[in-house]
Amino acid sequence: MTLLELLSSLLTDHTIRTVASGTAILGVVSGVLGSFAVLRKQSLLGDALSHAALPGVAIAYMLTGSKSPAVLMLGAGIAGVLAILVLLNVTSRTRLKEDSVLGIVLSVFFGFGLLLLTFLQRNPDARQAGLNTFLFGQAATLLTRDVQTMAVFGGLALLLVLVFWKEFKLLSFDREFGASLGLPMRGIDILLTTLLVVAVVIGLQAVGVVLMSAMLVAPGAAARQWTDNLGRMTLLSALFGALAGVAGALVSSLGSGLSTGPVIVLCISLIVLVSLLFAPNRGLVWNWLRQWRNRSRLRTEAVLENIYLMSSQHADPTHPHAVTALEAVSGAGNVRRSLEELQRRGLAVPHSDKKWSLTAEGVRSAQARLQPAKDADHE
Numbered sequence: 001m002t003l004l005e006l007l008s009s010l011l012t013d014h015t016i017r018t019v020a021s022g023t024a025i026l027g028v029v030s031g032v033l034g035s036f037a038v039l040r041k042q043s044l045l046g047d048a049l050s051h052a053a054l055p056g057v058a059i060a061y062m063l064t065g066s067k068s069p070a071v072l073m074l075g076a077g078i079a080g081v082l083a084i085l086v087l088l089n090v091t092s093r094t095r096l097k098e099d100s101v102l103g104i105v106l107s108v109f110f111g112f113g114l115l116l117l118t119f120l121q122r123n124p125d126a127r128q129a130g131l132n133t134f135l136f137g138q139a140a141t142l143l144t145r146d147v148q149t150m151a152v153f154g155g156l157a158l159l160l161v162l163v164f165w166k167e168f169k170l171l172s173f174d175r176e177f178g179a180s181l182g183l184p185m186r187g188i189d190i191l192l193t194t195l196l197v198v199a200v201v202i203g204l205q206a207v208g209v210v211l212m213s214a215m216l217v218a219p220g221a222a223a224r225q226w227t228d229n230l231g232r233m234t235l236l237s238a239l240f241g242a243l244a245g246v247a248g249a250l251v252s253s254l255g256s257g258l259s260t261g262p263v264i265v266l267c268i269s270l271i272v273l274v275s276l277l278f279a280p281n282r283g284l285v286w287n288w289l290r291q292w293r294n295r296s297r298l299r300t301e302a303v304l305e306n307i308y309l310m311s312s313q314h315a316d317p318t319h320p321h322a323v324t325a326l327e328a329v330s331g332a333g334n335v336r337r338s339l340e341e342l343q344r345r346g347l348a349v350p351h352s353d354k355k356w357s358l359t360a361e362g363v364r365s366a367q368a369r370l371q372p373a374k375d376a377d378h379e
Contacts, residue, residue: 027241046216054113
């Protein structure tokens with residue numbers, strides 16, 4: 001299947017279009033809300049909340065006997081909010097640090113959820129079949145009503161982000177200043193964390209509790225490499241999340257053995273890798289190139305100064321010197337390349353006897369570089 005045929009399936013194939021729409025909604029919501037978690041260095045929070053939602057799914061089914069997405073999402077949301085309350089109370093009433101409490105909440109809630117799922121699977125009633133798909137997700141089973149439910153909950157979450165944009169911005173960058181203005185920062189913190197629960201809830205059916213943390217962290221982490229502006233970061237994060245969701249849905253449609261959730265996570269991981277390597281300001285490749293250029297420039301300037309200092313021992317400042325002599329003074333590494341760079345800039349010229357000398361412009365450039373050091377010595 002060609003790329004054009006794959007893209008056209010978004011318009012012609014109802015199943016692929018439904019799955020891609022649901023995963024795109026998940027990517028946008030988790031990307032926007034996850035940006036705040038990344039900035040607040042609370043990446044583990046998304047992991048804890050996603051795992052904490054599992055017992056809520058099981059209990060909601062046990063109480064209602066329904067596998068309706070709205071019912072199960074409500075149960076997951078209540079479990080997530082309960083996890084938030086446990087986290088806040090334990091952190092405020094004990095000496096335990098937040099990361100330790102997050103690990104405890106994650107383990108206890110997830111273990112309890114697995115216990116409930118095991119109990120339900122041993123129950124002779126077959127209606128509970130499919131609940132274990134919430135572990136790793138099953139996006140291929142998304143229906144139109146599921147996507148509509150995700151869109152409603154996700155839209156409300158994004159609307160609240162827009163309404164409380166300034167407050168969330170203060171919470172992320174200067175909580176103390178926000179408190180000094182009289183804002184209820186603890187309540188705003190709870191609201192933002194609750195919205196993270198919403199993002200987790202709408203993603204359970206698509207990618208599951210195990211992989212949902214990647215959808216909350218990865219888009220924001222990738223977007224952070226490209227910009228320092230919060231608004232642009234959240235937009236980029238939403239774009240990366242939606243792109244990963246749609247790409248994962250399309251790629252998983254190519255083969256019967258490809259699960260959509262893991263493929264989505266692989267797609268967003270690829271976006272993170274590309275961002276880490278090639279983002280203009282923070283990309284590792286560009287940083288390496290900048291460091292290489294800086295080292296090359298410093299070596300070239302050192303060779304220029306050494307030629308001038310050697311020539312200053314003669315009456316003529318453009319007196320030529322052998323390359324071997326320059327290598328002895330400057331070190332053998334890349335002296336010839338530095339000389340070629342000086343020649344390109346019109347600061348040095350080669351001679352037929354493998355010697356090099358400065359041009360008049362090269363002399364002036366070397367003098368300008370060395371003059372501040374001479375003035376400092378005189379002082």
